Amino acid sequence: MKRIDVAVFTVAVALVVVLALPLSAHAQDGAALYKSKCAMCHGPDGAKAAGHDLSGAAVQKLSDADLAAVITNGKPPKMPPYKSLKPEEVTGLVAYIRTLKK
Numbered sequence: 001m002k003r004i005d006v007a008v009f010t011v012a013v014a015l016v017v018v019l020a021l022p023l024s025a026h027a028q029d030g031a032a033l034y035k036s037k038c039a040m041c042h043g044p045d046g047a048k049a050a051g052h053d054l055s056g057a058a059v060q061k062l063s064d065a066d067l068a069a070v071i072t073n074g075k076p077p078k079m080p081p082y083k084s085l086k087p088e089e090v091t092g093l094v095a096y097i098r099t100l101k102k
């Protein structure tokens with residue numbers, strides 16, 4: 001009985017780690033990219049660009065696809081396009097923006 005409990009526990013922990021890793025990896029890549037490419041305008045917490053607070057409801061209500069489109073295509077006149085980012089980098093940035101939510 002004890003041995004089965006340990007086995008079940010081990011499998012459960014392994015599953016959680018396997019499922020959670022890709023998510024946190026995205027958010028981490030996103031964090032590094034955000035710091036190097038976005039924070040100078042949007043601020044470390046996303047709230048620096050007046051009226052375009054990335055942590056605020058107006059931005060957080062946008063879909064992941066909308067956020068990805070803004071990052072890739074920019075938003076004239078002041079938000080520059082980032083067309084050279086790989087799709088997984090854009091996904092990472094979107095994941096990071098989600099972590100900024102107030």
Ligand code: HEC
Pocket residue numbers: 034037038039040041042049051052053054058059067070071075076077078079080082093
């Ligand atoms: C040169 C300054 C600058 C940089 C660098 C920059 N942004 Fe922006 N960003 C802006 C401005 C200004 C706006 C508002 C655009 C507008 O509507 O006029 C904006 C808008 C946005 C929006 C939409 C917000 C809204 O209210 O519609 C998102 C999402 C966003 N930026 C994400 C990013 C990400 C992610 C990066 C890094 C890859 C980044 N930005 C880099 C200046 C910048």
